[in-house]
Amino acid sequence: MAEKLEQLEQHLEQFIENTRQMGIIVSDFQPQGQPVLNQKIHAMITGMQEIDRCKGQLQDVQVPLEVFEYIDQGRNPQLYTKDCMEKSLAKNEQVKGKIDALKKFRSQLILELDKVFPEEIAKYKAAREMVKEEHS
Amino acid sequence: MAGDERWNYGNMDMYLPQNPPSSGAISQNYTQQTESLPHRTDGEPPVTQNGQTTHEDSAFYLLKDLPGIPRPGGPHHVSPGAQGPVDITGSVNLIQHHGLEHSFHKFCGKKVKEPLSNFLPNLPGFIDTPGLQDGSSLRSLIEKPPIVGKELYLLSGPQLQGFRLHPGPIPEQYRLLHQQPPAKKKHKNKKHKREHSKTSEDGGASSATSGEKEKKTKKQKKHEDSEKKEKKKKKDKKKKKTGST
Numbered sequence: 001m002a003e004k005l006e007q008l009e010q011h012l013e014q015f016i017e018n019t020r021q022m023g024i025i026v027s028d029f030q031p032q033g034q035p036v037l038n039q040k041i042h043a044m045i046t047g048m049q050e051i052d053r054c055k056g057q058l059q060d061v062q063v064p065l066e067v068f069e070y071i072d073q074g075r076n077p078q079l080y081t082k083d084c085m086e087k088s089l090a091k092n093e094q095v096k097g098k099i100d101a102l103k104k105f106r107s108q109l110i111l112e113l114d115k116v117f118p119e120e121i122a123k124y125k126a127a128r129e130m131v132k133e134e135h136s
Numbered sequence: 137m138a139g140d141e142r143w144n145y146g147n148m149d150m151y152l153p154q155n156p157p158s159s160g161a162i163s164q165n166y167t168q169q170t171e172s173l174p175h176r177t178d179g180e181p182p183v184t185q186n187g188q189t190t191h192e193d194s195a196f197y198l199l200k201d202l203p204g205i206p207r208p209g210g211p212h213h214v215s216p217g218a219q220g221p222v223d224i225t226g227s228v229n230l231i232q233h234h235g236l237e238h239s240f241h242k243f244c245g246k247k248v249k250e251p252l253s254n255f256l257p258n259l260p261g262f263i264d265t266p267g268l269q270d271g272s273s274l275r276s277l278i279e280k281p282p283i284v285g286k287e288l289y290l291l292s293g294p295q296l297q298g299f300r301l302h303p304g305p306i307p308e309q310y311r312l313l314h315q316q317p318p319a320k321k322k323h324k325n326k327k328h329k330r331e332h333s334k335t336s337e338d339g340g341a342s343s344a345t346s347g348e349k350e351k352k353t354k355k356q357k358k359h360e361d362s363e364k365k366e367k368k369k370k371k372d373k374k375k376k377k378t379g380s381t
Contacts, residue, residue: 072273
């Protein structure tokens with residue numbers, strides 16, 4: 001996958017460089033430059049053909065749409081990855097906090113319920129152990 | 137909470153189990169709690185899945201998915217929440233779990249530069265400007281996709297005749313399109329020169345003379361650099377002319 005992406009990247013860079021050179025030729029055109037321009041146009045078409053051939057190998061590549069917003073704003077797309085990582089870490093910590101709080105609540109609840117309903121809690125604990133054995 | 141208007145705190149006798157628990161202490165607790173627990177004023181008891189009240193079965197009638205407790209829908213009924221223990225939860229460091237520590241340190245440990253040109257340093261032109269300004273945004277490409285699926289053929293001789301251009305420069309409005317942004321100058325040499333010049337000034341008379349010599353050499357270097365640039369420009373022009381032929 002990385003090789004295919006590198007190949008596509010190379011084709012794109014060559015295409016862009018070719019286009020840039022065409023721009024230089026055209027900006028101050030001289031009659032002697034016509035054959036060179038024709039050659040550059042041919043190179044542009046072959047470049048497009050090569051890029052078109054690359055698309056078949058990259059059908060399964062998925063790009064999140066939010067990255068396009070970063071690029072359209074002229075921002076580094078690696079910032080999107082960074083933001084995703086930071087958000088997922090923050091969410092992970094948030095969920096861990098909730099889980100820990102619920103675990104503490106559960107243990108406290110069972111403790112208190114055991115004082116009020118000892119027989120029922122004994123049945124509950126026996127049932128939980130049976131469930132664990134079934135799933136293990 | 138929504139729907140609390142129908143609930144008021146009152147007599148809970150109709151919702152108490154018909155066979156109260158054996159321990160007397162618990163029955164006392166039940167009577168104490170009746171005043172605090174809410175009940176519905178519309179006269180309908182809480183309804184289970186089979187539409188019947190199952191208080192006579194167990195005090196924990198909500199625990200439908202545990203064995204040993206009668207299930208309202210029958211012994212084979214499985215409630216939606218009855219699943220085995222889940223191995224991966226939010227209590228685990230998921231980044232570590234998925235082996236993304238290196239990526240995390242790479243992106244979050246170091247400072248990632250803001251402009252797009254830092255990600256694509258080899259691309260010519262001004263790429264840090266927003267795409268909406270010049271209509272080159274990727275969003276517009278998604279909203280209005282170009283025509284695809286047609287074969288790309290090389291142009292024949294007669295077709296290339298359409299690309300015959302008139303000699304001369306293009307209008308000024310189009311000249312900025314292929315201009316390059318100013319190249320980032322490296323300040324390292326200047327810092328070294330400044331430091332070197334400072335140390336030379338502090339040295340004394342002997343160093344002062346050497347400093348003067350350095351200044352002279354710097355001026356000579358500047359002259360040489362400007363002469364070299366002029367020569368390069370001339371060479372480039374010649375190459376373009378010879379290359380076109």
